[in-house]
Amino acid sequence: MFATRNAIKVAARSFSTGVPLQSKVAVLGAAGGIGQPLSLLLKANPRVTSLGLYDIVNTPGVAADVGHVNTLSEVNGYTAKDKDGLEKALKGAELVVIPAGVPRKPGMTRDDLFNTNASIVRDLTQACAKFCPEAKLLIISNPVNSTVPIATEVFKKAGVYDPKRIFGVTSLDLVRASRFIGDKVGKITDVPVVGGHAGVTIIPLFSQVKGLELSKEERDSLTHRVQFGGDEVVKAKDGTGSATLSMAYAGARFADSLLRAGAGEEVLEWAFIRTSLFEKEGLDFFSTYIKLDKNGVKEILPLPESISEYEKELVQKAIPELKKSETKGTSFVASK
Ligand SMILES: NC(=O)C1=CN([C@@H]2O[C@H](COP(=O)(O)OP(=O)(O)OC[C@H]3O[C@@H](n4cnc5c(N)ncnc54)[C@H](O)[C@@H]3O)[C@@H](O)[C@H]2O)C=CC1
Numbered sequence: 449m450f451a452t453r454n455a456i457k458v459a460a461r462s463f464s465t466g467v468p469l470q471s472k473v474a475v476l477g478a479a480g481g482i483g484q485p486l487s488l489l490l491k492a493n494p495r496v497t498s499l500g501l502y503d504i505v506n507t508p509g510v511a512a513d514v515g516h517v518n519t520l521s522e523v524n525g526y527t528a529k530d531k532d533g534l535e536k537a538l539k540g541a542e543l544v545v546i547p548a549g550v551p552r553k554p555g556m557t558r559d560d561l562f563n564t565n566a567s568i569v570r571d572l573t574q575a576c577a578k579f580c581p582e583a584k585l586l587i588i589s590n591p592v593n594s595t596v597p598i599a600t601e602v603f604k605k606a607g608v609y610d611p612k613r614i615f616g617v618t619s620l621d622l623v624r625a626s627r628f629i630g631d632k633v634g635k636i637t638d639v640p641v642v643g644g645h646a647g648v649t650i651i652p653l654f655s656q657v658k659g660l661e662l663s664k665e666e667r668d669s670l671t672h673r674v675q676f677g678g679d680e681v682v683k684a685k686d687g688t689g690s691a692t693l694s695m696a697y698a699g700a701r702f703a704d705s706l707l708r709a710g711a712g713e714e715v716l717e718w719a720f721i722r723t724s725l726f727e728k729e730g731l732d733f734f735s736t737y738i739k740l741d742k743n744g745v746k747e748i749l750p751l752p753e754s755i756s757e758y759e760k761e762l763v764q765k766a767i768p769e770l771k772k773s774e775t776k777g778t779s780f781v782a783s784k
Pocket residue numbers: 476477478479480481482483502503504505547548549550551552561565568572587588589590591592617618619620621645689690691692695
């Protein structure tokens with residue numbers, strides 16, 4: 449398969465440049481709806497040399513299955529029953545992707561998941577702070593607008609916090625926005641999506657897509673579709689969960705961006721990160737344009753001046769919502 453040939457090419461490059469290209473990726477929640485296809489896509493990525501899969505249940509089966517895919521990486525699976533299982537999954541990881549936690553059912557908001565997922569993310573990120581404090585964390589578990597502040601507080605408490613390395617994964621919003629305009633533009637084009645990852649905090653910047661002309665009605669309806677794309681899937685899955693396959697695709701894409709940056713490429717991305725962009729408004733986290741390098745976030749770029757008045761209003765509407773979720777996450781860790 450071509451992936452194997454690529455893996456050999458990558459290995460060869462590492463010999464020729466002398467740069468060791470060892471990239472271990474850990475997935476926490478690896479046996480879940482997102483975790484399984486995400487582990488598969490990471491296994492198919494020739495930049496990944498080792499996969500550490502962890503879940504409270506069923507990981508050995510997932511690891512055995514994914515481990516037969518013929519790329520040159522090794523795969524190890526651990527459950528909560530394995531002695532030091534979480535430590536073994538995390539030790540030496542360059543990236544840790546976290547899709548552990550419960551998904552929505554119809555009628556729920558992402559914030560309704562807070563009571564269950566907040567402590568899952570707190571406990572898993574405590575382990576990351578202990579066993580792989582230098583790894584980049586990719587938080588998928590919802591509500592992202594609160595779970596990223598939770599991870600941040602955990603790392604601060606442990607004395608190992610570096611804002612360059614903690615990311616809320618908002619890539620699915622970008623993937624959706626890009627797909628929803630794909631037929632109109634005739635090709636797949638990146639659409640910047642900023643703000644956060646819940647309802648009105650999701651702000652697609654269609655004004656920034658060259659050659660895209662939208663009527664007011666089209667703009668409103670496309671914006672709404674991106675903001676509530678998650679609900680579309682939750683409704684269609686009819687009580688059996690939320691987006692898993694498209695999320696795995698989006699998560700693997702973001703992980704690949706970080707791995708490419710780790711190997712020396714300068715990469716432009718969008719993710720929910722700690723930033724002083726809205727410091728005046730008392731907001732510490734916002735998804736925006738970032739340049740990545742081997743250390744994580746190299747540079748945070750401000751929103752383009754050319755965004756439309758409509759998009760500026762959406763940003764203003766999102767700020768109080770984001771602030772509420774941020775405070776909820778931060779105080780959750782502070783109160784324990
Ligand atoms: N950021 C985003 O764009 C998206 C986020 N999500 C979120 O991702 C999360 C996972 O969704 P699904 O995979 O569909 O759920 P799922 O229920 O299918 O899988 C979750 C997995 O997490 C595991 N888990 C629970 N507690 C754990 C712990 N303490 N340690 C390790 N593993 C643990 C479960 O055993 C399960 O295998 C949900 O919170 C969902 O809302 C979903 C789609 C998009």
